Amino acid sequence: MKFMASLYLATYPDANTSKIAANAVALVKQIDAALHAIAINVDIPDVSNALSNYLLDLPYKIQEVDATSRKCGKDLLEAIAQKAVQGGVDLTTQELAAPPALMGDSAAKHSRYFDICLVGWAPANQTARMLAEAILFGSGRPTLLLPDSTHVGTLGHIVVAGDGSRVAARAVADARAFLERASMITVVTVTDEKPFPGQGIGERLALGLRTRGLVAEAVSIQAGDSSIGTALQEHALKIGGNLLTMGGYGHYRVRDFVLGGATEGILADLRLPVLLSH
Incomplete structure (x- = not known):
């Protein structure tokens, strides 16, 4: 039975760096696992009204945030796809969208169908921390944190x-x-x-x-x-x-x-x- 690892990518407001691509692929290759990478995109509900539209142009700002999040997610998934091909790792990808307050819950619920969960980590990345904590305590699966500052070599x-x-x-x-x-x-x-x-x-x-x-x-x-x-x-x-x-x-x-x-x-x-x- 093939071991399945899931990777959760923060996209907004604090996105993972492209370092996560090489680290995730290197790690799953060592345990002969397949990788399922998921970009967690932000989905901000439209709460605008006539006054906010006039003063702040909220619909445009919401569209801008959503577009930024989706682009970041696609870029990260493309980087992982390239590394997976180079490393000979079986890869599937997916995009999820959730309101900012529910991004962690969405990731935790999705992660219950895999053997291990991977999250990229940087000290100031509060989005990645929120995802990691939600998955650790809400998924029932082990959570492996991959620091952006470290190159994952052989885990001997x-x-x-x-x-x-x-x-x-x-x-x-x-x-x-x-x-x-x-x-x-x-x-x-x-x-x-x-x-x-x-x-x-x-x-x-x-x-x-x-x-x-x-x-x-x-x-x-x-x-x-x-x-x-x-x-x-x-x-x-x-x-x-x-x-x-x-x-x-x-x-x-x-x-x-x-x-x-x-x-x-x-x-x-x-x-x-x-x-x-x-």
């Missing part, structure tokens, strides 16, 4: 954040396609962040991975004055990790996200590809 060394929690266990299961192809897996436990449900959690997980025929080891670190998200990423980069996988903590209620400290730390300062599961 996978770093697993292990704390014995339900979401951490879910993340390991969701990362199976990457773990099976990894040359090295390091389970990292941050010991000074919170109490754990038992002793030797990291080593127990690493042993389970080794029993399955994978190369895995466990290490413990301390966050110190850093956030847990920063500590995990810094250690992953220090040991040559190419992908960090971890549980995504948070709740989705009345369109407001309440994020756990580790998740917020990752989203605030993404330094390498991170697979989050909720």
Whole structure:
């Protein structure tokens, strides 16, 4: 059965850069997956009246925004199509349109039909962040964040954040396609962040991975004055990790996200590809 990855492209007001094309194709090629790329275009309802038309020319401004969003989406899809041909990746594309407040919901509902969701990431791109949070907490699927500042190379060394929690266990299961192809897996436990449900959690997980025929080891670190998200990423980069996988903590209620400290730390300062599961 073919593994299916979906890629969600922010188009307005903050659009993804063309870097997402090369990164998404490089990633799915490594796990022998097919890619379905979706441009999320903005669809602003016409709320104009005679006065607003006269003073602001709202219909024209709305058409201008819609056209800008659609053009950006088409350009991104074309860039991905070119990279997919070069990389020999099976690709299908689609355009969705939704009001600004519902773009995240639309992406989350659509993503439930795929195995993994990809979102491009840049620190100041609030549209991409909104899509990522909505998909992570609303899709039931793992969400893989691809930083625009990073070139996705071979994902040979996978770093697993292990704390014995339900979401951490879910993340390991969701990362199976990457773990099976990894040359090295390091389970990292941050010991000074919170109490754990038992002793030797990291080593127990690493042993389970080794029993399955994978190369895995466990290490413990301390966050110190850093956030847990920063500590995990810094250690992953220090040991040559190419992908960090971890549980995504948070709740989705009345369109407001309440994020756990580790998740917020990752989203605030993404330094390498991170697979989050909720």
